[in-house]
Amino acid sequence: MDSEHDRPQSHTGHGDLSRWEQDGGPEASTSTSSTLQVRSRAGSTDLEDSHHPNGPIPVWLRESSKSFHWKWVPYPVRHFARAVGRWVEGPDPPQMQKITPFFPTVQEAPVKLIARYLPRPIHKAALLAFFLFCWLLTFSLVLRRSSSAGNIQGYGRPQPIWCGANYWSSGNSCGLNGNRCRPFDNANLAFRCPANCKAVHVLTPHAVGTQEINYKPFVIGGPAEDEKAQTIADYIYRSDSFVCQAAIHAGVISNQKGGCGVVKLAGSHTNFTSTFRNGIESIPFDASFPKSFSFVSGLSSDCVKDLRWPLLAVTVIFTTILSLCTASTAVFFPTVFTLLFFHVGLVSDPPRTDNDYASLSSLIIGRFLPAAFVAAVFYRYTIKSQQRDLHAYVERTVLWLGGAWVGSLNNYTFSFIPIQRLTPSDLAAQPGARLALVMVVVLLLSIALGQIYYLRLEGRLPKYLAIYAIFISFLIVCVIVPSLNLRIHHYFLALLLLPGTRLQTRPSLLYQGILVGLFINGTARWGFDSILQTTAALRGDGPLNSLLPNITAVASTASNITFSWTLPPFAKGFDGISVLVNDVERHRWYHGEGEPEHTFHRTDTEKEYFRFAYMRGSSTADFTKAGVWEGTGEWRKMEKGPSR
Secondary structure (H helix, E strand, C coil): CCCCCHHHHHHHHHHHHHHHHHHCCCCCCCCCCHHHCCECCCCCECCCCCCCCCCCCCHHHHCCHHHHHHCCCCHHHHHHHHHHHHHHHCCCCCCCCCCCCCCHHHHHHHHHHHHHHCCCHHHHHHHHHHHHHHHHHHHHHHHHHHHCCCCECCCECCEECCCCCCCCCCCCCCCHHHHHHCCCEEEEEEEEECCCHHHCCCCCCEEECCEEECCCCCCEEECCCCHHHCCHHHCEEECCCCHHHHHHHHCCCECCCEEEEEEEEECCEEEECCCEECCEECECEEEEECCEEEECCCCCECCCCCCHHHHHHHHHHHHHHHHHHCCCHHHHHHHHHHHHHHHHHHHHCCCCCCCCHHHHHHHHHHHHHHHHHHHHHHHHHHHHHHCCCCCCHHHHHHHHHHHHHHHHCHHHHCCCCCCCCCCHHHHHHCCCHHHHHHHHHHHHHHHHHHHHHHHHHCCCHHHHHHHHHHHHHHHHHHHHCCCCEECCCHHHHHHHHHHHHCCCCHHHHHHHHHHHHHHHHHHHHHCCCCCEECHHHHHCCCCCCCCCCCEEEEEECCCEEEEEECCCCHHHCCCEEEEEECCEEEEEEECCCCCCEEEEECCCCCCEEEEEEEEECCEEEEEECCEEECCCCCEECCCCCEEC
């Protein structure tokens, strides 16, 4: 409080201020009174909002001493920046978020019941061990039954194959005249397919005649137009079709449960028709192909179908019971994480292996150990804080555990989103991908705004803004690294977003569960794949964007056609030409083997498709798009651009 002696000095100081305004020049102030100082929240002098009866206080007195470091910034900008800073700091005191359970008596009943009859920790540990033993026993028995192939009478034990297995490789991989992919007929294979094979799509353009197939199942052929007069044995498919998808298309197996069958090689076939059956539209091809297959009908077998849905029910039931009856987050999270990880890796979305459960189990265990370490880190800094003193066990089960299952099963739950990979080429090529990406980004931004609101209420927003500034800087560095491309995987997206779900709110429970599920699916299915990949790794078997041969049809009739080409550019390592006829390599020419031309002959009037590519040894660069030699002898030139 000011003394009586101080008050006149304060009045004198005010008068000096008035004289300063009247005279237009500053005078030294001798006032030391605290009445001229208003202490801001940060502890600095701030008189911006003060109003003096003798007039406004000068700018140089209205700002703290720290502001003089930024005197080159206009005052309105500094004022706005300080206002934003105060808003970011949040209310004082912070408003910590806490979930108040609906019907707490009901939600806490299972935990209290266990605490009443098993009060000692050793008793609870024994119950948990027995509970996990029951899950492991049930899960193992059902998994063993699901993995048994059974027997097909007359053909023996079916061989497990993956959803994308076929008899023919693209380009010239099968060699000249397809000799590497023999035999062409008179051979059978008893096979067993897993469930959900319809979801497997080709992710790079595959040429079928003049068509380019991408982002869809790969089945060429099927029943003829007069389908009613045919049996399954009459359905003919081109040999590069995916066998399991062709079996679904033919009705030999179901997509939901997989199944067994026998495929029979049928040799050369002409005119593969397009039909829509069992959710798959096959691809037409109106020319001949040297190798095809059909399915044997009327089989008698004890084939065991894929039991992933009963196994899903088993794990869902056990994780639900655990969530409802466990108060300790240190027990709940590690147990649920482990059960979900092995369920995804062994059942719902297993990585591609040699269909041997011993090797699959070894692979999943190898991926589990580093994933568990990472999970321990975000448990320590995110999950533990969120679920501290959380007693809403039913809500945790519905929101967090339900979200974790949604994320873990994203090969089912998010399969409707037309985005396969977050790369510029995929987004440009896949129909609807850009619109879907915009919608996903808008959804994520709306979620982020909600999380920002609650982080501000708790006074955590400045720290989290700094954390995500570091994340964004890291991503920018990754983007500008030369010769490498940034690829956002499931697990990496989860790691980026999980810190923002630390709050104990119902939306945060759901978001955190989904992100943990995405992390589990990504690491169990693909492992810790690099976020920086070379262009070749991202391209896979897609177009190389290489040089294309300059082809000229010198002469064509109904029975023969002659092509000529410019010499391969030896300076770039090319030394030959590969020619595909109806997607089968029929001719190779190398430097020094005579004139750069070749004549093809035929004895019928079927159309033929020609594609050409430069070669390095036996490997090819991109092929041209297909030109068509019509049955009348007319030659239709190929369109511009590559094909594979």
